[in-house]
Amino acid sequence: xxxxxxxxxxxxxxxxxxxxxxxxxxxxxxxxxxxxxxxxxxxxxxxxxxxxxxxxxxxxxxxxxxxxxxxxxxxxxxxxxxxxxxxxxxxxxxxxxxxxxxxxxxxxxxxxxxxxxxxxxxxxxxxxxxxxxxxxxxxxxxxxxxxxxxxxxxxxxxxxxxxxxxxxxxxxxxxxxxxxxxxxxxxxxxxxxxxxxxxxxxxxxxxxxxxxxxxxxxxxxxxxxxxxxxxxxxxxxxxxxxxxxxxxxxxxxxxxxxxxxxxxxxxxxxxxxxxxxxxxxxxxxxxxxxxxxxxxxxxxxxxxxxxxxxxxxxxxxxxxxxxxxxxxxxxxxxxxxxxxxxxxxxxxxxxxxxxxxxxxxxxxxxxxxxxxxxxxxxxxxxxxxxxxxxxxxxxxxxxxxxxxxxxxxxxxxxxxxxxxxxxxxxxxxxxxxxxxxxxxxxxxxxxxxxxxxxxxxxxx
Amino acid sequence: xxxxxxxxxxxxxxxxxxxxxxxxxxxxxxxxxxxxxxxxxxxxxxxxxxxxxxxxxxxxxxxxxxxxxxxxxxxxxx
Numbered sequence: 373x374x375x376x377x378x379x380x381x382x383x384x385x386x387x388x389x390x391x392x393x394x395x396x397x398x399x400x401x402x403x404x405x406x407x408x409x410x411x412x413x414x415x416x417x418x419x420x421x422x423x424x425x426x427x428x429x430x431x432x433x434x435x436x437x438x439x440x441x442x443x444x445x446x447x448x449x450x451x452x453x454x455x456x457x458x459x460x461x462x463x464x465x466x467x468x469x470x471x472x473x474x475x476x477x478x479x480x481x482x483x484x485x486x487x488x489x490x491x492x493x494x495x496x497x498x499x500x501x502x503x504x505x506x507x508x509x510x511x512x513x514x515x516x517x518x519x520x521x522x523x524x525x526x527x528x529x530x531x532x533x534x535x536x537x538x539x540x541x542x543x544x545x546x547x548x549x550x551x552x553x554x555x556x557x558x559x560x561x562x563x564x565x566x567x568x569x570x571x572x573x574x575x576x577x578x579x580x581x582x583x584x585x586x587x588x589x590x591x592x593x594x595x596x597x598x599x600x601x602x603x604x605x606x607x608x609x610x611x612x613x614x615x616x617x618x619x620x621x622x623x624x625x626x627x628x629x630x631x632x633x634x635x636x637x638x639x640x641x642x643x644x645x646x647x648x649x650x651x652x653x654x655x656x657x658x659x660x661x662x663x664x665x666x667x668x669x670x671x672x673x674x675x676x677x678x679x680x681x682x683x684x685x686x687x688x689x690x691x692x693x694x695x696x697x698x699x700x701x702x703x704x705x706x707x708x709x710x711x712x713x714x715x716x717x718x719x720x721x722x723x724x725x726x727x728x729x730x731x732x733x734x735x736x737x738x739x740x741x742x743x744x745x746x747x748x749x750x751x752x753x754x755x756x757x758x759x760x761x762x763x764x765x766x767x768x769x770x771x772x773x774x775x776x777x778x779x780x781x782x783x784x785x786x787x788x789x790x791x792x793x794x795x796x797x798x799x800x801x802x803x804x805x806x807x808x809x810x811x812x813x814x815x816x817x818x819x820x821x822x823x824x825x826x827x828x829x830x831x832x
Numbered sequence: 833x834x835x836x837x838x839x840x841x842x843x844x845x846x847x848x849x850x851x852x853x854x855x856x857x858x859x860x861x862x863x864x865x866x867x868x869x870x871x872x873x874x875x876x877x878x879x880x881x882x883x884x885x886x887x888x889x890x891x892x893x894x895x896x897x898x899x900x901x902x903x904x905x906x907x908x909x910x
Contacts, residue, residue, distance in 0.1 A: 575874045
């Protein structure tokens, strides 16, 4: 089979693949998947899942668009506004994606189908909610067969969630190294002993890892062993309650208790909000990225205006609080994500092409960079010219708050390090950024020496 | 009956696993078999618990319903 036309994220599946043409995304369904696809649409499962918002909608388009002659159907799925990956999600986002996967599997069984994959990459956050985006993940269910995606579910969801909950929330980043989920022997060795007292974690992680090792070189006739439907439902029910029981409270991370208000008086904060809101109305961007968004106070100025907004922060506690608020308020335009701008998500997987880098997913129309520049320039020793270079790649308009060296926050940063930052002045900042951007407006914030800028990227 | 046999088998297997000696990992190892086997065992136990929960609910429902049912029967008889 030649699937050179396939997008690199979908080359593993013989059932079909994604391809792009004229800026639109299509999914070819191969003849090999014909029976399953017909059952998905004919049984009512597709309607049930799309009506509940659990599965991405698609329309069937002309077969002439097919890229290879083994095509059975060509689909045009609903567009995912921003693709994000499990290592960019906070605890509750990964937990919600896990629960969605189980819910879809249970619904599929009602219609005589089963999920053959339980990859966290098959879930995307679309308009605030997790949605399964792989229409080709369903196979016919035959009585007696176990869940083919069980191991993948444990590796992609249960193990990282347990590690984040019991060991350290930062272990969610293991998903960035292990593209097919956290190896269970690794999870087992990192989890505290008390997790062996939980039946679910003892069995799905510790004994599961032990069993993998035990049977690694043994030949067992597994095909003759059957699993009845009640057992399968029991397994899914057990996984669901295990996932729901896992908790993580965002306390004690560096920024999660930080209040924006600390740096401003109430009037100054109101002024800053009003200024940012006015600038957003002036630029009217279609997509906003808020870098160093904390819990998303300023992101919401954009998202509440109906602008799809990605709200990045490097602190898991902030992203968690941001996501919980968006979930509580059923917000559709904000997507909180865990991104460290000094080490953003790289392109990973086969030939660096399976998962996109952050830069490949840009640019945004407008970037909010509020009270962040001093962290980049002083905490991270980044020359201002390099900060300007990066921002010029990822946006065409920029709202940036410059925090001068005299500011008490900067003074605090400098209290434990030698001041080698002689170029960190407002004048040098304006001169450096003017090489990449045109300064459209600048306003000093009341009661502080901070200055808010609106800039537009220079055409090169 | 079938479930209790499954459970007994499972417990034996689980004990075996717990005390099994660790082996050296090789490049050709297949984690699929171990996942398959453990899934059958966990599902047998979880399925049993699931069934007990469902049937326990029904049994409780049956007994909590029965006094009123008897009452209405005796009322009919009168």
